[in-house]
Structure formats: C-alpha cells, structure tokens
Amino acid sequence: MPISPIGLAKYRYYRLALAIAMGLVTLLFTLGIRIYEQKQAIGDDQQRVASHTVEKLDKIFFPVQNITSLPAIEPDQQCPALQPSLQQSVAKLQTLRAIAVVKDARIVCSSLLGALDIDFSKALPHMLEGVTNLELRPAMMTSDPVPTLIYWQPKSTDNRNGLLFIYNIDILSSFLLEPQPPFANRIVLNVMQQSLEYDKKSITPRASIPDVPLLDVHSEKYNFSVSIYGRPPLALAWSKLPNHLPLSILISLLASFAIYLFSGSRISLAYPISHAISHREFQVYCQPIINSEDGKCIGVETLMRWKNRRQEWVSPDVFIPLAEQHGLIIALTRYLIKQVSDNLAYFPSNANFYISINVAAQHFNNMEILKDIHDFWLPANPQVSLMLELTERTRLQELTAEQIEQLKAIGVQLAIDDFGTGHSSLSYLKTLNPDVLKIDRAFTAAIGTDAINATVTDSIITLAQRLKLKLIAEGVETREQADYLRDRKVEALQGYYFARPMPIDVFPIWLERYQQDNIRAEAIAD
Incomplete structure (x- = not known):
C-alpha cells in the first residue's frame, strides 16, 4: 500500500512551507539577537567613551592638589614676591593658563598679569559661597574671552583665601572632548549650568543645547559632567544590519534545511517501506x-x-x-x-x-x-x-x-x-x-x-x-x-x-x- 502521489505531494508542500516558515523565524530571531547584542555593545562603548572622558578631565585637576613649589600665602605678602613661584608652577604643570591668588576675598595676583585687584565675590560668587569649586566661564583677566575652566582651592575655612587654577580649556578640549564616531558625534563638558563643546570657541548655557544627550556621566571627585550626543544605540545597531545578514541568512538556511530533513524523516522511511x-x-x-x-x-x-x-x-x-x-x-x-x-x-x-x-x-x-x-x-x-x-x-x-x-x-x-x-x-x-x-x-x-x-x-x-x-x-x-x-x-x-x-x-x-x-x-x- 504505497503512499498516494497526491498525499506525497501535499506532504512535500507542507514540509517546504514549514521549512520556509521556520527559516524566516530563525532569520528574525538571529537578527534580533544580533541587533540586541550590538545595541548592548554600542551602549557599553558609549558609556566607556563618556567615562574615559571624565577620567581624563579628572586627571588634569590631580596635579594641582600636590603642588609643593607654591609658597604659603601670607597676609602681608605682595604680588612681586609671589609671581615667580606662580609662573614656575604654571610652567611645570603645562596644562594651566594661569594661577591667581585670592586674599581676603580679593584676587590680588596672577602668574600671567601680575598684581590685580578684583572683587572675588563679584567675579566668582559661587566659589566664595562654597557652592562649587569649579566654574566654566570666559577669561576674566584678559580682553580675549576665550573659554577657561577655573578650579578653586581654598586655603582658609571661610573661603576668602586660596588659589585659582585657570585652565585654557579651549585648547584642552581639542583632545579631551574629541568626538568618537559612531558612538559619540558630540562630547560636551558641563560645569554648573554652562557647557563647552568640542571645536566651539565659546561657552553656551546648558539649557540652550536643543538636543537630548544619550547619557550624562558625572565626575565622582569634581563638580562637572560629560554629555554624549549621537545616534541612539538601537539606531546604530540597525545601521549594522547588512553586516549581520550573511551569517543570519546562513543560519536560517541551515535551520530550514534541518527542519526540511527532520519533517521528512517519517516519510523518508515510510516511502522506502513501500518500496521494500x-x-x-x-x-x-x-x-x-x-x-x-x-x-x-x-x-x-x-x-x-x-x-x-x-x-x-x-x-x-x-x-x-x-x-x-x-x-x-x-x-x-x-x-x-x-x-x-x-x-x-x-x-x-x-x-x-x-x-x-x-x-x-x-x-x-x-x-x-x-x-x-x-x-x-x-x-x-x-x-x-x-x-x-x-x-x-x-x-x-x-x-x-x-x-x-x-x-x-x-x-x-x-x-x-x-x-x-x-x-x-x-x-x-x-x-x-x-x-x-x-x-x-x-x-x-x-x-x-x-x-x-x-x-x-x-x-x-x-x-x-x-x-x-x-x-x-x-x-x-x-x-x-x-x-x-x-x-x-x-x-x-x-x-x-x-x-x-x-x-x-x-x-x-x-x-x-x-x-x-x-x-x-x-x-x-x-
């Protein structure tokens, strides 16, 4: 009693349809897994870029905490006596634009300009009040309003005496905030409510940036954060779809072939039984x-x-x-x-x-x-x-x-x-x-x-x-x-x-x- 040709043909169509359906399911599943894995990997890379930028910025503040060449700030000490040691420290650290001395809430001396008399409470009120020890603002001691990053190191408990370390962040940002496509199209430094972006010559209010960052990573040591802007991980993962297609198609074809053979395992022996x-x-x-x-x-x-x-x-x-x-x-x-x-x-x-x-x-x-x-x-x-x-x-x-x-x-x-x-x-x-x-x-x-x-x-x-x-x-x-x-x-x-x-x-x-x-x-x- 052989299997009828009609029944055999129907069963073959069923096997073919089942194999194609399972192949498509396998293709979609494989691509889904690959897209998900790619999304996770891109997300991790973006996090790594932001965290690495924060680490690099943290490192530029570390040396100023260990300066031993600066003399103690005495009440009656004049700027000409302080300026040489300030200049020497600036030259040694290299990353600094200048060091300024604050006495009794007055900025009295700068390694760059010499003697000064600037009201600290008006120039940098948040630092005097102890709100922050880091501020991003245009240069306040020169006519050229280049972006600077100021780090405040108080020497008294009332915050009226200390040192201001002024970084030429405009130059430092050329390598600290350099984008790393495709994970980060833009990297932005945020200090308080001010932001500085790579290759920008001016500081902008953070609220004026129209885009929503992919992620913000805050420094654990200092009062700043780094924002990453770019395409979301899922969009980037989908853009890599052509790279995943060959392997996924191969897997789906193998799955279809296996299902076709497996589904035919019964008929593959049943038909020879009739022949036998x-x-x-x-x-x-x-x-x-x-x-x-x-x-x-x-x-x-x-x-x-x-x-x-x-x-x-x-x-x-x-x-x-x-x-x-x-x-x-x-x-x-x-x-x-x-x-x-x-x-x-x-x-x-x-x-x-x-x-x-x-x-x-x-x-x-x-x-x-x-x-x-x-x-x-x-x-x-x-x-x-x-x-x-x-x-x-x-x-x-x-x-x-x-x-x-x-x-x-x-x-x-x-x-x-x-x-x-x-x-x-x-x-x-x-x-x-x-x-x-x-x-x-x-x-x-x-x-x-x-x-x-x-x-x-x-x-x-x-x-x-x-x-x-x-x-x-x-x-x-x-x-x-x-x-x-x-x-x-x-x-x-x-x-x-x-x-x-x-x-x-x-x-x-x-x-x-x-x-x-x-x-x-x-x-x-x-």
Whole structure:
C-alpha cells in the first residue's frame, strides 16, 4: 500500500512551507539577537567613551592638589614676591593658563598679569559661597574671552583665601572632548549650568543645547559632567544590519534545511517501506517457542527484519511504528503472511505446531485479516496452526462474536501480545476471547527481583489460569526465569535462553540440532 502521489505531494508542500516558515523565524530571531547584542555593545562603548572622558578631565585637576613649589600665602605678602613661584608652577604643570591668588576675598595676583585687584565675590560668587569649586566661564583677566575652566582651592575655612587654577580649556578640549564616531558625534563638558563643546570657541548655557544627550556621566571627585550626543544605540545597531545578514541568512538556511530533513524523516522511511515491500527487501525471521514441561519446540513467532538498499539493517522499533502511522502496517503484515505461506516447508508438518504472526489492530478493521488468511494462508494447505498475536499500539475496534467465530472456525488461534503493557489489555479479554496471553519481557525480566513488575507477573499468571488461557512468556534469558515460570505452570517459554531470532531457512537446521540435544539430554538423565 504505497503512499498516494497526491498525499506525497501535499506532504512535500507542507514540509517546504514549514521549512520556509521556520527559516524566516530563525532569520528574525538571529537578527534580533544580533541587533540586541550590538545595541548592548554600542551602549557599553558609549558609556566607556563618556567615562574615559571624565577620567581624563579628572586627571588634569590631580596635579594641582600636590603642588609643593607654591609658597604659603601670607597676609602681608605682595604680588612681586609671589609671581615667580606662580609662573614656575604654571610652567611645570603645562596644562594651566594661569594661577591667581585670592586674599581676603580679593584676587590680588596672577602668574600671567601680575598684581590685580578684583572683587572675588563679584567675579566668582559661587566659589566664595562654597557652592562649587569649579566654574566654566570666559577669561576674566584678559580682553580675549576665550573659554577657561577655573578650579578653586581654598586655603582658609571661610573661603576668602586660596588659589585659582585657570585652565585654557579651549585648547584642552581639542583632545579631551574629541568626538568618537559612531558612538559619540558630540562630547560636551558641563560645569554648573554652562557647557563647552568640542571645536566651539565659546561657552553656551546648558539649557540652550536643543538636543537630548544619550547619557550624562558625572565626575565622582569634581563638580562637572560629560554629555554624549549621537545616534541612539538601537539606531546604530540597525545601521549594522547588512553586516549581520550573511551569517543570519546562513543560519536560517541551515535551520530550514534541518527542519526540511527532520519533517521528512517519517516519510523518508515510510516511502522506502513501500518500496521494500514491493522489492522483497524484508526478511522473515522466527524465534522458537518451547514447551515448558518437556522442552519441545511447539511453535515459532515470525518477525520482520529489514536490510535496505544500502545494505543497512533498520530496527523494527523504527519501521514498525512508522508503517503503522502511514498506513503501511497492513501491507507489511500481508507481506509477512504471504512469505510464511510460501515457506511452510521449513516447518514440521504437525497440527500441534503453530506459527505466530503479529497483527496490528488496524488489520481487524472490516476484518481484512480474514480476507488475507483466505487469500494467502489457506491456499497453501498448511499442516501447522496459525496464531495471530494482536499488538496494542492502536485501539482495536469492537468485534462481534460472529467475526471471532469465523477466525476460530478456520483454526486460527488468537493471542494478546505483551499483555499488561497496552492501553486496553483487560478489555481485549472480553472483545477477542483469546486463546493465549503472552507475558511481556518486562515482566519476565522482573523475576527474582523485588520490583513491582514481579508481582504483576504473578497476577497475570493467576488471571490466565483462572480464565483457562494458555500462557507464553517472552524474554526468557536465564535458567532462573525458566524454572520460575515452569514451576508456576506457564505452558510455553520464548527468549534468548533457548534461541535468538533466526532466518526462516535456518530454522530447520536449528530444530534438528535442538531435538538431538534434547534426545541426548534425556538419555543421560535416564
């Protein structure tokens, strides 16, 4: 039963649409992550630029706090005696324009102009009042109104005596406030309500700057701040979008390809299943079932094994569920029935010997299984019995008593496989009226342990005996398990302890050797 071309085409369109959609989602997600990371990085860089500018400005004030060449300011000391030492300090520091001396709230001496007499309270009232020790203003001691930065260092508690350090900030701003595109198009120094921008020859009120700064960073030591102006981090991040597109597109294409392959993983095996059925790639294996009392082989369970066109073995745990999902399980079981029917010569001509075939619940719908038995099994004139093992991966529809009787009338036995592990085992006891219950290998493995499954095993055995049902235990791997089940009157055993699954044409060889071993064992026992 191959997948129809229409269904296959629809599924391919679905896979393609899913792959494209997931590729677009991956592209958007990847770009979003990259834009977010870029935004964070640009924001950090802008913060770094502002903080570094503040650090550089802080450093120009540090040397004046440690000047040792200036003499103490005495009340009666005159400017001619002070000026040489002031000039010497200016020359040593280099960053200074001038140093001025304040006595009794009067600016009395300047390293640049010599003796002065300027009212400190009128020239720099905020400093006298102790509001600030830093002020940005035009030069007040020369006719040229160049921007200057004045640092006040009081020498008395009443702020009436001290030193004024005057920096030619116009020159210093050429490197201190130099923009660093693209992170900062403009860097502005703010002192109180006055601002100075790079390459500007005048001081402007801060309130007159129309733009809103990206960020302000304040000095922790001095009364000034630095403002950064430019494009917001998000806008800059978006401008870098072309740089991120190649990698993001590559990732999205890989994601689309992976989704396309993943979404096709089912059909990529489902379609070869149909091909394998028509090209007879599936091989029939069988595993012996042993009578627990006399040790004779009383039947086999037939199994499907698949070696694909690349000579690779595909696990039944992969292709059986896949075949069920894609409506191929009936065709697969039909193939098995026909192969077994064509190879009955490999089995003993004994009506008490049975061949067990796993049948999915779907095969019972509309009693297709009955038609297949009539088409393939009965025409082969079998001398052995047929047992159908119902697997419980899918739910069995309600069968009528008449349908069950039709199966049993042609000598078919019914068994519930892996009893206790499916979703409706107990209900199947009523629906199928089975002849056999098969104990799942998980319960057999629990024998000799304190696991809950060990108790369940005993319960299943008790239930089957009360209902007068035969029991077959799967997964018998040890002598201990075999003895335990034999002591509890489990009729038949199956597992690696006796034999592994083998190709159908190898079974006669195994059976002959097994029977000879049994004869020798009985002779030794006698």
